[in-house]
Amino acid sequence: MAGSIIAKSALAISLALTSGLALAAGQYGPGASDTEIKIGNTMPYSGPASAYGIIGKTEAAYFAMINEQGGINGRKINFISRDDGYSPPKTVEQVRQLVEQDQVLFLFSTLGTPTNVAIHTYLNDNKVPQLFVATGADQWNNPKKFPWTMGLIPSYGTEARIYAHYILKNLPSAKIAVLYQNDDFGKDYLNGLRAGLGDKAQKMIVATQSYETTDPTVDSQVVTLQGSGADVLMTAAIPKFAAQAIRKVYDIGWKPTHFLSSVSNSVGTVMKNAGYEKGVGIISAAFAKDPTDPQWANTPEYKEWLAFMKKHNPSANTADVQGVIGYSYAQTLVAVLKACGNNLTRENIMKQAASLHDLKLPMLLPGIAISTSATDFAPIKQMQPEKFDGTTWKLFGEVLSGS
């Protein structure tokens, strides 16, 4: 049956491995050879989070481009990306298939918090790297307990703490209202804000309202928050609801200092939809360049990214910031694989991933650098605050880290 065929090919691979060892002096874990590096991934190509599927497609497109250019140290990347529909039981299934049947060397950029939690123990028990998970939860930086798991982007909590510090410094008597999505993403912001405000949180946060992704609008929540008398609003929402919230706040004549989560600060898909004039003065933070922000339009980095998207990922919407995120994820991984040289074992992958030093990527903001160590599994820790002026985000202040 299928199982035995795969078992045989696994045997063939291991034979090839042994002979390869003698010839090229390469050291290989499962899924790696003289000619190939096999990488596994899960993405929500279907289901409620399908808007994030573009990350996986961009990564696949980037690896296809790398392969066209000759691969990494002569090895082609075989990127196997499977759909989990954002359902944790499905993720477990897909990841087991990737590890046990497809025999991938490691998992890369698996998307979602609950989905990654579901495979966390399995991958660590089996010593398979769960590298650069695509989620902004706080829990991935825990090398002592989970030495095989590493995040990449700044956590939602980090970002919320940046806002909290800003509020404590500049608006010490603020009354804060929070609009958040009722899931891990929204709750991480809320908890991060509370942590950042410390013992003042109880007094300063005067109202919270949540929404479900099945809600048609968040108008009612915004009205309720206004009724609380708050003068600061923090919105932790995905693009569609963020745009609705910005519009409603303006329409009902509420003028709070508005903090907007970085997942939804795209000029092209949020600020434009809400109406540019309605978003003037909103404060957010960023670590990557927004492809729709006119300030980057003439830079060589943006043009190179655009050319890549047009050529290798033509079906993707270039107004979507997730295309930049996927691009940066893939570039980080390529840097790690290059550093691995001919030692493509799971141990060395984690070792090299934990030895990144001041790595700069073209589509990250100037001043944002990627650094890791054996005790620091949070590659990007910094963000830069920015303020919307009606057409573009103006970076201000210095690069901050929220810890």
Added chain:
Amino acid sequence: MHQFLQQIFSGLAAGAIYASVALALVMIYRATDLVNFAQGEMAMFSTYIAWTLVNAGLPFWAAFLITLAVSFVGGMAIERVLIRPVENAPVLAAVIVTIALLLIFNSTAGWLYSYTVQDFPSPFPDRPVFGALITTRDLGVIAVTLVMLAMLFIFFRFTATGLAMRAAAQNPESARLCGIPVGRMLAIGWGLAAAIGATAGIMVAPVLFLDPNMMGGVLIYAFAGALLGGITSPVGAVVGGLIVGVTENLVGTYLIASQLKLTVAFALIILVLVFKPNGLFGTAIIRRV
């Protein structure tokens, strides 16, 4: 007090959205005795057609009319080609076919147009009025819903096709004997429902923003509204939709934490249905042995 009024008005604005989709559900239920779970996704797909036309440079109302025509023909084609084969099969088979259509439309839209949220032009100006209680655009949606309701009422009550359709749905055998082309009536019912859905989609896209999942939540509320009003009654669909919109807002504001407002709103609707099993305006289904 001002906040209470604001909640009522934003509930009415949301309710009008549910009502417009609920009308399409009622249309199909009256024509074919079936709940079309793909109604929301068909409306979303129609809206993307309009979006493509507007982006190609057509004036808004021209794009609107072309989309209505395309949706009407498309709805008829779906009935003739996709629903017809399960016409005499058990209802569950037809339900599964509409669920399959839901998935196909959603996935195809994501593939063709991507999941990125798009702006959609509104035919109505966007200005807060009545002390910022509501915007002119929301009023536009409510007005269009009421116009659709009036047209449906006239259609069923006074036009020959409308009467024939009622007859075809209620008693296909006798209707056929009277010379009513029952098959064509079913197709026209689907065509009209698709056109109503397209109108709903085009009206709400500027409010909700256009993406392939735009109608997912709306369909659920519209379904609840249609049943609360009585699944056979267009007036009931509109009243039900508005009640659902307002109830949800008031529950979330005054009754319970916003995390549970959907749950509580549905519990209240079900409670009403326990006492009015055919909805507020529905007619009882007569059963015979």
Added chain:
Amino acid sequence: MEKRHVIAPATGSPGGAGGAVFGSNSAQWISILALVVFAVALPFALSKYHVFELTMVMIYAIAVLGLNILTGYNGQISLGHGGFFAAGAYTAAILMHRYGVPYWATLPAAALICFVLGVLFGLPALRFEGPYLALVTLAMALATPQLLKYFDTWTGGQQGINLPKPVPPHWLEIDRDRWLYFVALMALLIAIRIAANILHGRTGRALIATRDQPIAAVAMGIPTARYKTIAFGTSTLFTGVAGALAAIVIGYVSPEGYSLFLSVSFLVGSAIGGIATIGGAIVGGLFIEFVPNLANDISDAAPWAIYGLAMLLFMYTMPRGAVGTVWPWIGKALMRMGPHKIE
């Protein structure tokens, strides 16, 4: 005005043609024995991953079987069985995680809780039919993730609960995946036995009468309300046990795992397998487990479109479900496990 039936009405006498599953006929015994031997030997011929997949197939089959009791034999459509699947899963998770209850002991607990929930839910639900019942059960499916997130001291909220891994008995030298396969197989066999007993006995005949001729059934003195409630409870009991098993096998529960799509999947599996059949539940389990992956292999651009097309294909070629349509052609020896009534 004659209402369309939710499923095909029974032709001929319901109980008469079939007799009991696992009945006394010797040819039948032999074929069943052969099937069981095959099912026991199978995991040793497959890789651990494929064994795991088959375990999930059996778990989904139990859930679909539960739905079949309701939809197929009672004529009620439920869009909310994902909620009962979640109730079973969280029963197992909370008992194992908080109270250190061994995994096998959580199954009866999940069965009991989900039966009670089903009866409580069934009482008001009984007042509804057709699209109204669909709405009530839809509300159940939508409320489930919200409630799981809200009562987070018990459910772990967003973070979910990681379950301790079940350990196979040490006298059996067998790995965890194969052991869980046998646990699921046992559960499936017991579920089939119980379902067959209910459906081919007095209760089954009463259910079918209630479904096809509700008014006549009342006139004949069948307490339809009681039978419908029992059907609801039994149905949710099965689905709840399946949920508990799934939680044990997957090792993790979180609200995202129990979305509306899960409930819809069960209904799809039920319709595609064969609504009023026991064998159809297994086909349904296979569909739920494998077709989404196949769809993704064909097109990762629009996987749900492929999944939807597969549903259409099944419904057009086999509107009464795979087993309901194909069964009459299959040899008589296996016939007793299938649809005893659609011929």
